[in-house]
Amino acid sequence: MQTERLELRPFTPEEAGELLELRRSNEKFLEPLEPIRSDGYLTLAGQQTEIMQSEQGRTRDQAYVYAIRLRGSGQLLGRAALTGIVRGPFQNANLGYFLDENHNGQGYMTEAVLAVLELAFVKHRLHRVQAGVMPRNAKSRRVLEKAGFRQEGVAERYLKINGEWEDHVLFAITVEEWERRQALSQQTQPSSEHRPSAEDTRTL
Template sequence: MSSQAPSVYIRPLTANDAPAMLDLRVRNQAFLQPFEPIRPASFFTLEGQREQLASAERDFAAGTAYAFGVFLREGDELIGRVNLTNIVRGAWQNATIGYFLDQSCVGRGCMTQAVRQVLDFAFAKAELHRVQAAVMPRNTASIRVLEKTGFRREGLSLRYLQINGVWEDHLIFAITSEEWA
């Protein structure tokens, strides 16, 4: 990471972030749709976002998933989200990372900074051993974030996730605590 302070910071999301998250989601709905599952209409309502974030708070407290908002340092604007989900303890100590960013911030290094901060949390605070990501091969911006943060490519999983109504192949990337250290 460069010596200058990151232009973004992360913090756990709460139900109080629902209005800002709704605004972010609605503004970016068309931009994000090619990369996400089809969402019910209720997802794009204030109540839907409150429910999503209340669930995220409960998961965070239980240590079963961690949802972080990505905020610009200047102005404290919510510009994205990074999640650690599918946490498995025991012999695996693994989580899946997923993220999205406001279209207006793409290409500025914001998500790379946020993912680095989440990896610090994953390995130092959550005591995970491995974090993996799955990305559609055409999502070159997301692949670049993973490459810049030290993830290695492990392979291709066919018809891995249903995205925008289609079963899509995904490249699998991972990083372990040893690699991060």
């Protein structure tokens, strides 16, 4: 999928070295926000395993993991993932993401999350996407709010992050809410005479 500035697509095994470089350069930045990793995680083999597991998840319709890249240059900026997919009457996924520290504050993460929601609801036919954010992570909370997520509550001691059980604010959005936002967005955009078509700016 392409957006105005980004391209999102699954990782390939050949990109493990590139993902490792991104992870290593953001190790200190991400450390307070993630679980403690195994000793082998920040190795080429560790990232190859990550990509292999994401491929298995895609094959089984359990997870969809996307590389976030700049359009044109192809520079890898981050990762976004729909995981823990449950079908049946639930049709739900968990959303997770990270972005290179040097590219924070430029709207890239919000742009990527909006693209992932389109994939979730249009391509993967999910009904609901949820995400959990630590209360102190104001930037990530703002990303979800700008993408249309609503706050559902607080889960106490929800995940073990950097060695500590942390509370998380739970957010969610359903396909009905997303469709309403899409309709409102189309109503407020300029006429087609003055803007590019959807096919020009975004492709599934």
